[in-house]
Amino acid sequence: MSETAIDTARLADWMDAAALPGKGEPLQTRFLSGGTQNVIYELRRGEHSCVLRMPPPGAPPDRDKGILREWRIIEALDGTDVPHTEAVAVCADASVLGRPFYLMGFVDGWSPMELADRRWPEPFHSDPQARVGLSYxxxxxxxxxxxxxxxxxxxxxxxxxxxFHERQVDRWTAFFERIKGRELDGLDTATEWLRARRPLDFIPGLMHGDYQFANVMYRHGAPAQLAAIVDWEMGTVGDPKLDLGWMVQSWPENTDTPGESEMSYVDMRDMPSREKVVEHYASVSGRQVDDLDYYLVLAKWKLAIVLEQGFQRAGDDEKLLSYGPIIVELMRSAADLAESSDYR
Incomplete structure (x- = not known):
């Protein structure tokens, strides 16, 4: 995406009024990334740095509420042991930069989305024991x-x-009907199974909504240490075990099998098995995971529907067109697990 211009003079004035560090120093900006929903800049004033996140000019109006919602989450995480970016400041006044925005701390780390040829940075590429820690x-x-x-x-x-679970199935079923451009084998089977087996009781909690390697950052060097969970666009209060299901829904059962490990956008070779990763989650969270199959089916089913929207709007976009067979496999996998699971 092309870089969105920022009025640095207005931004500097606002930062000064907010009594942020670096008052009087020249404000330098560096475009980091951007898409249809957000643009991200690094800001520097003297020795101080932070990151600005806001919707681009063409984003739908509801992204203004979304960006302020994200801010509430990262602000709430301050003082907790959850790895997160520091909450620096928020501006709900669109007259400053054209859209609401917030500032967060700069994370000195690396993202799995920056890997060249799926190669983990050292020492994780050459040391399988160190690599295991990334998963845990x-x-x-x-x-x-x-x-x-x-x-x-x-x-x-x-x-x-x-x-929460009733709305998940109802909302995404209705969503699929609105965007429907083809039949998906297994959709009815998975949908009926989810309706019949939704959890009757669960412990509500804060959840990310799109939790995976793509949305975290790690600190440099070993041992593996999570630096921050990022991109809170889908954050909400609901059933946190859906985050777990989302994270492991495509996790290889056997990470020693090249074919399975190559299905991921990161190199899964020598990673711990899905079972071990789930056990670690249960140990740290204190939550039981006997009903994991429900969350796996829900995650596969929901992800297939989410990706289907992009596929139906793909046009000539090769990336979106490539979702086609992935969606089919996801929905079939959801139905197959529903039919084979002993979860009742």
């Missing part, structure tokens, strides 16, 4: 997130945990 740290991130006292943090209105 990933699981630990959402385990710690699930333990945050969201009521004490003032997030009672962030989501509606009552009826």
């Amino acid at each position: 740290q990933l699981a630990e991130g959402i385990a710690l997130l699930s333990k945050v006292d969201w009521k004490a943090k003032g997030l009672q209105d962030l989501g509606r945990p009552d009826g």
Whole structure:
């Protein structure tokens, strides 16, 4: 995406009025990344640096509420043991830069999305024992997130945990009907199974909504240490075990098998098995995982529907077109697990 211009003079004035560090120093900006929903800049004033995140000019109006919602989450995480970016400041006044925005701490680390040819940075590429820690740290991130006292943090209105699972199936079934351009084999089977077996009771908690290697950052060097969970666009209060299901829904059962490990956008060779990663989540979170099959089916089913929207709007976009067979496999996998699972 092309870089969105920022009025550095207005931004500097706002930062000065907010009594942020570096007052009077020249403000330098560096474009980091951007898409249809957000643009991200590094800001520097003297020795101080932070990151600005805001919707681009063409983003839908509801992204303004979304960006302020993200801010509430990262602000609530301050003082917890959840790896996160520091909450620096927020501006709800669109007259400053054209859209609301917030500032967060700069993370000195690396993202799995920056890997060249799926090659882990050293020492994780050459040391399988060190690499294992990346997976356990990933699981630990959402385990710690699930333990945050969201009521004490003032997030009672962030989501509606009552009826969470009923709404998941109803909402995404209706969504699929709106975008439907083809039949998906296994959709009806998985949908009926989810309706019949939704959890009758669960412990509500803060959840990320799109938890995977793509949305975390690690600190440099070994041992593996999660630096921050990022991209809170889908964050809410609901059932945190859906984050677990989302994270492991495509995790290879056997990471020693080249064919399975190559299905991921990261190199899964020599990673711990799905079972071991889930056990670590359970140990840290204190949550039972006997009903994991439900969350795996829900995650596969939901992800297939989410990706189907992009596929139906793909046009000539090769990346979106490539989702086609992935979606088919996801929905078939959801139905197959539903039919073979002994979860009742």
